[in-house]
Amino acid sequence: MVHAPLVYTGNADFRIRLVLATLAGRTIKIEKIRSDSMEPGLKDYEVSFLRLLESITNGTVIEISYTGTTIIYKPGLIVNGTVTHNCPLSRGVGYFLEPILLLAPFGKAALNLTMKGITSNGFDLGVDTIRTALFPVYNKFGIMRQELRVIKRGSPPLGGGEINIFLPHVLLQPQTLHAAVKSPPISKIRGVAFSTRVSPASVNRIIDGARSVLAVTGCETYIYSEVARGEDSGMSPGFGVSLVAETKTGWCFTAEDVGGAGEIPEDVGERAARALLEEVSMGGMVSRCQAKAVLILMVLGKEDVGRVLVGRDVVDESIVRLLRDIKLMWGTEVRIKPYDSSTDDDLDEQGPEQYVISVKGVGFVNASKKIA
Incomplete structure (x- = not known):
């Protein structure tokens, strides 16, 4: 059955929407990208990210309008392989690497990616944070053996950094997460x-x-x-x-x-x-920079209910937009309810307000993986 393209408006959540479309195999159309701006259309780093997606996939078709304010993205299969990408100096390497981490485990083969540019700039995730804070989260879903090596460090504005990331673990679907108990100290x-x-x-x-x-x-x-x-x-x-x-x-x-x-x-x-x-x-199990990856991987899990405990302040506007995009893409809803702290032993301590997020996986299966 051929689905009509999903239509989005604006440049918010640009990378996430492309990642979701690639995983779901759905064609999307993004309209009115900075249409009211003095400089309308896609920025150089957004075009660069589209080129990176082309590099690790096969059969992807990208149509960009003359003004750059509308794109149509038809995803292909994730094949990975050995790729070198030069990142523009307007964004850090983390801008490009963060969404790639969500795609690489569901490809045909391992990904060996070399990226050149700014390694840490203060507003995109730095390479050290990705290695020490994101990799452990992926391990919880059964995605293992990631390696990130900083060959050269590059600071803004001129960059000159270089990293190599090796993601060898290709799997059919992520494990179901059960992390809805009180967070340990x-x-x-x-x-x-x-x-x-x-x-x-x-x-x-x-x-x-x-x-x-x-x-x-x-x-x-x-x-x-x-x-x-x-x-x-x-x-x-x-x-x-x-x-x-x-x-x-x-x-x-x-x-x-x-x-x-x-x-x-x-x-x-x-x-x-x-x-x-x-x-x-804030409490919970995850930081704000980890929350989106956790939710997406929970949605991709097998048809079982996964749960995770998060702090109230982690559930911000961007998380709400992500949950709406997930519902539009897969038709699945996420349940958020307050955490019942009365089950804790130390009732004298009044901890932060926390929520339990429950997600039933959509039963995603990696169609790109080689058949053994």
Whole structure:
């Protein structure tokens, strides 16, 4: 049965809608992309992402209107393979890598992807956060053995970074997730502080700033230092830090920060540490940057009900838009109900308001995987 194209309006959730369309095999049409803007149509990084999708799929057809304000996307099969992609300097490598992580496990073969550009810019997910905070989430769904290697670090505005990511695990469908119990306390805090083309002392100052804030947790804290030198340091000076708070059950919360012009390293470390404590204080099992991937993988699971506990502030407008897109794409609905804290042992402690999200998987099966 041939479905009519699903029609979306505007540039919001551009990457997510293309990912959902690719997984569902549905043709979509996106209209009025920045039609009221002084610079209407697709941006360079959105066109670059479309080209990346073409590189890892076979049979994909993309039609872009003359003004760039309308596209029609007909997805093909995910084949993966060995790909090199040059990312524009307007966005970080994480902008392109984050959605690819949702597609690669459902391809025909392993994905060996080399990407060049800005490795951390402060608003797209940095490569360290992807490695230390997103990979553990994918492990919960049975997607294993991911490898991300930072060959060169690249800071804005000139970039010059390079990473290689190897995603060998191809599976038919993700495992069902059952994580609707009270989130365990944080057991340890890890992190990576990095610098490019600045004094190596900057990294130690970032670590000192972060430790001064995290001392109140009483948790074991270890922040690695990585000073990029010579050709490995990209083309622009910069520094930043990625922090991860881990629980004994393998869930983690994350925050990161990158220094801007004229900022001192201590402030960057303190900001990242406070952002991490804020993520932890929300409760639940996932950070805001992990929530969309968790929901999509839960929807793709077998026809069983999966559950996950999230903090109230994690369910924001972008999550609501995602749930609407999921219903439009697969016709499945998600149930969100308040978490009953009366089942907890420590009734004296008033924790954050949390929700249990229940999802019945659509029984997605990877049609691209080679038949053994």
